[in-house]
Amino acid sequence: MLAPLYQIGEKETMVVELISVGTEILLGNIVNTNAAYLAERLAGFGMSVYFQETVGDNPERLYTVLKQAKDRSDVVILSGGLGPTQDDLTKETAAKVCGKGMHEDQKAKQCLIEYFKKTKKTASEISENNWKQAIVPDGSIVLYNDNGTAPGIIIEADDGKKVVLLPGPPHELIPMFEKQVAPYLCGIEQGVLYSKVVKIDSIGESAVEMAILDLINEQSNPTVAPYAKPGEVHLRITAKAKDEEEGEKLVMPIVEELKRRFGRHIFTIEEHVTMEEALVDMMIRHHLTFATAESCTGGLLAGRLVNVAGVSECFNEGLITYANEAKMKYLGVTEETLKEFGAVSAECAKEMSEGLAKKTGADITIATTGLAGPGGGTKDKKPGLVYISCTLHGKTTVQRHQLNGNRDKVRHTAVVRALTLMRHTIIHEYE
């Protein structure tokens, strides 16, 4: 096998270039999330991405782009164009750029057979062109695809450059990258690449970075890399180790140190757990039911929580009380409160979450009321003003936020703030 391509902690970084193949992406019919995903993961390994390209299903143009990428970067990762149809030509083009012939690979064929077995397809259901996917460039490494038909491929060119071909669908690309490509890129032959992500809420990226400057500066193995998402910051800790056990030993002390520094702002250290999943999980763990009462967010908060499979264990009902009358009718908000303080007020928010608790009997209730804009502002209340109230067993916390952005952004940010308030309220009482 090869010498390690890249040692974590080495000064010289590996340069990786990303090419997205597909006319649908080129024309903007679908949004390119693979490039963002790969860029984040590579940055986490300390690798550098300087260029990304998008090109349609056209072999000449793909050739030009890939040739150039291979000339100037150490590794080129292509996504898309590996399927069984006529216009899927990524593999053929990559072989040409690397000066390799093609042959039918038994491992690749076996992958296909097993996948078809798994999906219980009969021979007659498998169209002939599927077998095209078992043809691979000479001397390449075949990557198993547990979630689709097209195997991935790593071509090791004679000049030492690597060309990695991944299938386009994210649910195929992500596990293949994690399990097979990431260890390869980090030069792990015998050992493993052990990685944890620490996800942090309600602290900005620069504040997070300031708080871990010493860790970033000291790092060699493991490395720590921050990555910002709307309303959250992820810190990825990655170690090269001979096995999982050693990897864990290297990574977990850093995770513990981050826990000390960020405390309850850490909502998960699990790779695929979202903010809403962490919250739902916490509520199920503490046998808490929740209910929602939304005005400005208008269903988005519940909508996000309901995206968690299994939410039915802790969620029965939610209310969208957009009009003042609905706030009175369902939640018992008083006319006096609405008259004196208005619907966008701490007082109204408090009555909403407390009224919701009475109405539903849920353990924890959350209410939003705000001015999403663009119109409707006054001298004291500007668009973006949102009140969020959370009641847990009779105890209420109200937060005031002045949020930036257009109507859509204000509403989505309010949802993140509400999820965060719920989580912190539960931690305060239970953990």
Next chain:
Amino acid sequence: MLAPLYQIGEKETMVVELISVGTEILLGNIVNTNAAYLAERLAGFGMSVYFQETVGDNPERLYTVLKQAKDRSDVVILSGGLGPTQDDLTKETAAKVCGKGMHEDQKAKQCLIEYFKKTKKTASEISENNWKQAIVPDGSIVLYNDNGTAPGIIIEADDGKKVVLLPGPPHELIPMFEKQVAPYLCGIEQGVLYSKVVKIDSIGESAVEMAILDLINEQSNPTVAPYAKPGEVHLRITAKAKDEEEGEKLVMPIVEELKRRFGRHIFTIEEHVTMEEALVDMMIRHHLTFATAESCTGGLLAGRLVNVAGVSECFNEGLITYANEAKMKYLGVTEETLKEFGAVSAECAKEMSEGLAKKTGADITIATTGLAGPGGGTKDKKPGLVYISCTLHGKTTVQRHQLNGNRDKVRHTAVVRALTLMRHTIIHEYE
């Protein structure tokens, strides 16, 4: 001025290349929506986009990418990197690639002064580096920015190639492209580029294309171009004309023909109107109030409708009845129905929207109930099965959909189907 760059209907298409500049896009911290937007608009003009690149705020790498793009394409459009800070170097790099010097431009300076006047900034609030934005490449066309500080720029290189620089924020880029760049690219000096978009629901892209093949084949001026979005297909009709009036005369007969062909499947012919805006507008026009009862969509349907500013005119309340008990408690769904047919059934959906009408008094009510998955399926009811029921003044329509994709996709598609059913129900009774 120049000769027209591009004649609509000419066989030879103009080749345009897109470059997104910015480290945040390169690293995936923000999603690149500008490229998708520009690709759609350019396709609508019959122009070809073969390559897209993303590059960080690094002048050497940007130089390489831009130089190559300019060599192989007729027009290069760059977005981002035009701001006042040190690392905004798009303009300087573009000037270098085109072999142009730089000078302070009075029009650009005036743009800045007017923008600051509009935002009521005092001289002391304007930091010195802002004036950097008035420095432009020699001989370039300065594009006004009504929504930000950085002017756009068109550089006409000596070899006839054009380099267009646009600001990164979409709310600055889009109006600048529409009002100033699009007419320029289409070679409109004296005249205008008149364009309408016909937005169609519930018909797939290929079916839409089949239905207008004759129009596509016959086209010269105006042109007709389809563009697919989730749950909708847009047809853009574009004419080159000496003035708005002539443009309208050329375009509207095609719009009328499309209306004849697609009838009530057209939900708007307005550029910026979304499916939910068209529906809210229709309900306001007919003085109809609506209410929502959501199970599998869990608030997403109301959440989307509430994103329409002014929805308060027709919306008071929505319910998220996730549990069976909530369906009984709020909507009066009977235990018998739940026992005999289950919560995911036409019978339950019908009782939901009818119960909601009774509960709220709203003119039109919509209910969703389904299996979003991944688990929970049975032999007869597979994940993706969704029932949608719409009641308008006592008359109920129930639809059954078997939707594809993961939990998130099933729920979002169900929302589009629900919006469509509401609109078609209203049309059937009122229009």
